Amino acid sequence: MNRSHVRAILHALPVVTLIVVASINAVLVVRYDLSAWHGGGFGMFSSVDHHTSRFIRVTARTPQGDRLVDLEAYAAEVRALKNLPTPRRMSAFLEKLACAADLPAQTSALQLAYYKLDLTRNPVVANLRWQGDTGACL
Amino acid sequence: MRASEQRAVKPIFLMLLIVCAFYATTDWIFAVPFTSLFAAAVLCERVLYHWFFWTLVTALLGFSTAHLWLSEGNHLFLLFYVALTALVASHTATPRKVFRQNARLMIGLVFGLATLWKVASEDYVSSLFYAHLLITDDRLGALGVLFTDLSRSDIAANQQALLRALDGPVQLITSPGIHPLAVVLTWLTVAMEATIAVVFLGNTSFLRRLRSLSLLVFLLGTYTLVPVPGFGTTLACLGYAETSSKTYQMLFLLAFILMPLTSLRYYLFPI
Numbered sequence: 182m183n184r185s186h187v188r189a190i191l192h193a194l195p196v197v198t199l200i201v202v203a204s205i206n207a208v209l210v211v212r213y214d215l216s217a218w219h220g221g222g223f224g225m226f227s228s229v230d231h232h233t234s235r236f237i238r239v240t241a242r243t244p245q246g247d248r249l250v251d252l253e254a255y256a257a258e259v260r261a262l263k264n265l266p267t268p269r270r271m272s273a274f275l276e277k278l279a280c281a282a283d284l285p286a287q288t289s290a291l292q293l294a295y296y297k298l299d300l301t302r303n304p305v306v307a308n309l310r311w312q313g314d315t316g317a318c319l
Numbered sequence: 320m321r322a323s324e325q326r327a328v329k330p331i332f333l334m335l336l337i338v339c340a341f342y343a344t345t346d347w348i349f350a351v352p353f354t355s356l357f358a359a360a361v362l363c364e365r366v367l368y369h370w371f372f373w374t375l376v377t378a379l380l381g382f383s384t385a386h387l388w389l390s391e392g393n394h395l396f397l398l399f400y401v402a403l404t405a406l407v408a409s410h411t412a413t414p415r416k417v418f419r420q421n422a423r424l425m426i427g428l429v430f431g432l433a434t435l436w437k438v439a440s441e442d443y444v445s446s447l448f449y450a451h452l453l454i455t456d457d458r459l460g461a462l463g464v465l466f467t468d469l470s471r472s473d474i475a476a477n478q479q480a481l482l483r484a485l486d487g488p489v490q491l492i493t494s495p496g497i498h499p500l501a502v503v504l505t506w507l508t509v510a511m512e513a514t515i516a517v518v519f520l521g522n523t524s525f526l527r528r529l530r531s532l533s534l535l536v537f538l539l540g541t542y543t544l545v546p547v548p549g550f551g552t553t554l555a556c557l558g559y560a561e562t563s564s565k566t567y568q569m570l571f572l573l574a575f576i577l578m579p580l581t582s583l584r585y586y587l588f589p590i
Contacts, residue, residue: 262389
């Protein structure tokens, strides 16, 4: 490989990187439910399946009944989780929450439910897509 | 780098740094170093043409993209590729040529991918995407209000209703005029984006003549309606880098300068 070949490869590096990242993005969208709005595939404004139509709800089980956990302090993390909601990532987030100190008193278990809005219908309904619970750290 | 090459790439370098400093991210951990790098380049012009400076900018953008890829938009990726181009350009004796070639392909690929995702998306081709945005979105809701009998309060009510959707089915307020408007917007967007992809990826003299014009029409048509300054200014920077026409370069500079002002619409005329 001579110097002109090296130079040509170097000059094409930004575009080659774009193509590689966009290909990985396509796999993540198709196989792992990544929102097409994110991840370097340039699929923004192509679908209503955006983090605003995906919801995550965490419930704490206490002797007084189920209580919703306020996720405001985790807003950025929840948004990222909604954009790539793999079961593994959701379980890891749930365990992290369970080990956090700011849960309702006497919480015995935590449950995370992930919903997607079905916007093809009016009235709009939320469909449960994944649910998991943990008793770790509790 | 020769002085004539430095003069040619200086506006591109500065535009890129302005986007990094002001629009790349709101995460202060990354925003603050970008501002420092921008200040260094403005106050000491020599650093602007040094490969080490662009290694720092590219590395910082690489870190921020890797850290924020699931929360920030695609503009961060595009910015990273432009910074990578600046790094490559700072290593060569012909930076202008490196920018021109990469900018052409990047614009073509970005719009090609955007078109592919749209035509592959069921809710886009059925016009559901725009129909939904026209009745719920702060930005496109303005069109819904302007062209149909929908009111601002209907859009606010729809936004509130969606937040209650977990508690049970919610009815969204719509209008008979929304669907035809959504169909027009759906195919107008695809036509515009596909045209840009074709004229930038194709290489005949006829297509070359249409490149800057098509991109400027897109910038004007899209970003006055949906202000996304991070993406819009990066595209204006790439448009400038791609063309050798002084007139179009001036128009891209003007677009770059004026585009952030479109966000004022939110404050002056909310919905």
